[in-house]
Amino acid sequence: MKRIGVLTSGGDSPGMNAAIRAVVRKAIFHNIEVFGVYGGYSGLISGNIKKLELGSVGDIIHRGGTVLFSARCEEFKTKEGQQKGIEQLKNKGIEALVVIGGDGSYQGAKALTELGFPCIGVPGTIDNDIAGTQYTIGFDTAINTVIDAVDKIRDTATSHERTFIIEVMGRNAGDIALWAGLAGGAETILIPEENYNMDEIAQRLMKGHERGKRHSIIIVAEGVATGMEFAKQVEEATNFDTRVSVLGHMQRGGSPTAFDRVLASRLGARAVELLLEGKGGRAVGVENNQVVDHNLSEILGIKHTIDLTLYNLSKELSI
Incomplete structure (x- = not known):
């Protein structure tokens, strides 16, 4: 293998740049040329592809x-769009592609692999909703931003004795x-x-109020309801x-944490190693602090699960 490509797709996440850097430098270390695809799958179809050098990824690990x-690219969801993308890659002599992104990005990588163009998926999303890995690139930074x-x-909630x-x-x-x-x-x-x-x-909130608690914090995931919708329910139930x-x-922005930078570096480097081993259609991840890889198609068929022991613990500690 002499040339590979790398692209980022879908929602951005902190640590994507660290993953790009790892792919480029790991490949160049093994005498492989690397080309960056600009603008995700849309840029792939239009041929917005440029060669990357060591200096191209200098000073980006912290960004x-x-x-x-x-x-986003609707055209790439079609066979015609996928074939256009492959033609653009082949015109540059690119033999394989590293795709950094979430579920939709993985779907694109799977489609290219099935058309005979090997791809490796690297999980880059703040949502942490990709199977086959305990953590996705950007998740740690996002939760630290939220915290x-x-x-x-909490400071202003306490000052005004409000529920946020x-x-x-x-x-x-x-x-x-x-x-x-x-x-x-x-x-x-x-x-x-x-x-x-x-x-x-409501009972938990009122119980806290009765014992002198001056504020309450409620975290609502967007997949449950909007903050405004749930606030109305709280006000109706408690009059708070x-x-x-x-x-x-x-939550998507900011300098990635040390954890995300290390995770991205490990996964990006492993993606290149898999291509050197002649493997395509794989998705890299980390389990029990060990870098692993799985069949891309199988990963997409597994529903993401959450650690409910943490959920139960949060309820026990919020009495």
Whole structure:
């Protein structure tokens, strides 16, 4: 193998740049040329592909977002769009592709592999909703961003004796809400994986108020409800004064944590190793602190699960 490509697709996540850097430098170390695809699968179809050198990825390990940019691309969901992408890669003499992204990005990598063009998937999403890995690149940074916001909101919640509803991202996964809620000492955490009982939540809030608690923090995953929707339910059940904070896309930004930089470096490097071994259609991940890889098609067929022991612990600690 002489030439490989690398692209980022879907929602950006902190640590993507560290993964790009690892792919480029690991490949060059093994005398492989690397080409960056700019703008995700949309850039692949249009041929926005440029050669990357060692200096191309200098001073990016600490930067959030992705220097290769990202985009959604409906055309790439079609066979015609996928064939266009393969033609662009072959025109550059590129023999394989490393795809950094989430579920949709993996679907594209799977499609290319099935058409005879080998791809390796690297999990880059703040949602932590990819099977075959305990952690995705960007998740750790995102929950630390949320925790920082929760700590600040708690100060004003205490000052005004209010209940704050904080809406966090995660699509249909509750990992961000669960981890940030447990680490931030939230009284209630709502996740898509578990139904909630409004009467139970109201009783917990009123019980805390009766014992002199001056504020309450409730973390709501976007896959459950909007912060405004749930705030209305709380006010109707308790008559408490509530405020809503929607953290939004700030959760995707910022300099990646040390954990995400190391994770991205390990997974990016392993992706190149798999290509050197002649393997395509694989997805890399980390399990029990060991780098692993799985069949890409199998990964896409497995539903993401959440650690409910953490959810139960959060309920026990929020009495």
